[in-house]
Amino acid sequence: MERTIDCRGMACPLPVVNAKKASEELQAGDILTVLVDNEVAVQNLQRFASHKGYVSTGEKKSETEYTVVMTITGAGTAAPEEAIACHQDTRRKGMLVVLSANTMGNGDPKLGTALMKAFVFALTKQDQLPDTILCYNSGAYLTCEGSESLEDLQLLESEGVTILTCGTCLDFYGLREKVAVGGVTNMYEIVERMEAASQIIRP
Amino acid sequence: METQVKLTKLATCAGCGAKMGAGTLTKMLEGFKTHSDPRLIVGYDKSDDASVYVLSEDQALIQTTDFFPPIVDDPYLYGKIAATNALSDVYAMGGEPKLALNILCAAESMEDKTIREILRGGYDAAYEAGAIITGGHTIKGTEPFYGLAVSGFVHPDKVLTNSGARPGDVLLLTKPLGVGILTTAAKAGMAEGAVMDRIYRQMATLNKTARDIMVQYPVHSCTDVTGFGLLGHSYEMAQGSGCTLHIQADQVPYHPEALEFADMGLVPDGAYRNRDYAQPGVRVCREIPLALEDIFYDPQTSGGLLIALPAEAAEACLAELQKQIPQAARIGYVTELQDAAIKLE
DSSP: OOEEEOTTTTOHHHHHHHHHHHHSSSSSOEEEEEEEHHHHHHHHHHHHHHHHHHEEEEEEEEEEEEEEEEEEOGGGOOOOOOOOOOSOOEEEEEEEEEESSOOOSSOOOOHHHHHHHHHHHHHHHHEEEEEEEEGGGGGGGGTTOOTTTHHHHHHHHHHTTTEEEEHHHHHHHGGGGGBSSEEEEEEHHHHHHHHHOOOEOOO | OOOOSOOGGGSSGGGGGGSSOOOHHHHHTTTTOOOOTHHHHOOOTOOOOSSSEEEETTTEEEEEEEEESSSSOHHHHHHHHHHHHHHHHHHTTTTTTEEEEEEEEEETTHHHHHHHHHHHHHHHHHHHHOEEEEEEEEESSSSOOEEEEEEEEEOGGGGOOOOOOOTTEEEEOOSOOHHHHHHHHHHHTTOOHHHHHHHHHHTTTTHHHHHHHHTOOOOEEEEOOOOHHHHHEEEEEEHHTEEEEEEOOOOOOOOOOHHHHTTOOOOOHHHHHHHHHHHGGEEEOOOHHHHHHHHHHOOOOSSSEEEEEEEHHHHHHHHHHHHOTTTTTEEEEEOOSSSSSSEOO
């Protein structure tokens, strides 16, 4: 099957978005032609094609008319994505850390605070980092301005660890605009992430 | 957090990606009549971040302006990022911002509370910077934009231009790259919320901390990495300084997600313009994936500082920076002029 989509007049990144959508509806061996009106779109579409492992050719018909033709291949033939080894991924898939309080263990709160700080620090030193860290209830304080674990959490985030804090908890403690690391999440995502985890660690 | 108007839908370009190409701009400014004044120690002939005018023996005035269309749908965050970006040029000159004016174009479709939130973001950034917004100018238009005109001060002997790098210097960068590619991916609906929260927070972080630490060391040259991308701004620094900048590709910090998106073709127009501008001066000395090169040319909104300082001082400065900015990194070094202005190694 051959399909042509007209992306002339569309600003970046829409031509790629549309080509992606169209390519997902096509089968291996099908040909997708994308019409665009600028050189940048041609180059982005060719990047997209090589990312997917499709063979593509770009042609300039006039100053405002270019075509990119790509031959769709099966999903299995996509170029391997691990080709770039500049950043080694040290995260362990499926490992989830839950910080449900700003203290660790039951007892003197002063000790609990110190323990939690030490726990997060120790986490940064592990060979394998967690995939995700979820913070809820008073654990929300850990990701906000003034937290003693902030630098450690920022370091973990820069290593690719997803850090999420419960939005309801932030609102409850009046911390919504104080979040200094990671994203804000809701109970559905908390449940989904816990369900999907292969390992949950709770200090 | 939720907003009615999809602010970014009102913009055709994202953030500093909207910036006119450096090459085009230089041509456009050719041949105009201007007064010469010895007290204007940095003017637009230098392609620097801001102009600097000496007022007295111990005080020089820094002036700069920057504005761009919405880069994020949350109006408060957009205002904060735009103002943070505008204030950055003063920090890049080694100065401290003191006064600012709002520059705002509001679209007809924007509600008053949206406009108020944009301005609130701007005021919060200025407050954090220790600057006062004293007024401004607002118009209505089809495509909104916001930013500031900023005045700051610096001691005339402590001005940091983008043309002072010297052989033997080490290059430091204080914020990871990839912001332009990631905002393009967000526009395409492909970047995750948590990733974008991290990016927006980075863009709303002032370069004040980096500046305050940097000025305690014998820095030779500084610029902020914004619309022209790492290589565009490095090219300006190399040309202005008459040196070669060696960028060590595997040392440059970037957001890992940007690599995947660049590979998929979510590369903003600005990155191509920056490539056209700087590529003639860049020699690639090792195999670098195209997507990583895209990241080096990627236009940054409210990017970090690129600092050149002697190797002897660099280690201590970097250690001090990393205490407060863990992503700060050493990304290369400077030598006498070689066969190219920039060598990617």
